[in-house]
Amino acid sequence: MADPGTGATADRPDFASASVPRHLARGALGFGALIGAFALLPVVGPVTLSLLPVGVLALRGCPMCWTIGLVQTVSRGRLERSCPEDGQCRLTVAGRG
Template sequence: MFVSRSLVEHLARGAICLAALVASVLVARASLWLAMALLPVALVAVGGCPMCWTLGLIQMVRARARGEHLEEPCADGGCAWAPPSRR
């Protein structure tokens, strides 16, 4: 439910969020408006919820360790993990 299509994409979204938050703190003294404008950038990067982003990262790492794969394509707009076939 919270997982991106790839680990690289998920980590890139987290890096963008972190960069926007750090930049917001660093420019806060010089320009409060710019600092406040960077906060929505951070929230959009993680999909609106930092905890959900973290849960998605945990789900993705756990599924990769188990050998599960992401169903393709995500037709309904929501992606879900598919367990490996049991043969």
């Protein structure tokens, strides 16, 4: 069943953001926190590991989840998937048959 707000279905999770700039900001925060957690470890100590949950939360679980979300965010509204009764799904450019 599709979520009316996002277009996500139970078997197809949606990792997209509302806009590309928002998604890139989430990526900068997430990757910055992950890199900072390890880069600052020798300087500040183990307290910097508290940045790990921030990075994971910003990336929605993992860097690959963020990457999938970026592709979904960029392609949202440009591509559409249709699965007619014949069982073969097709990916087409929106607005074209």
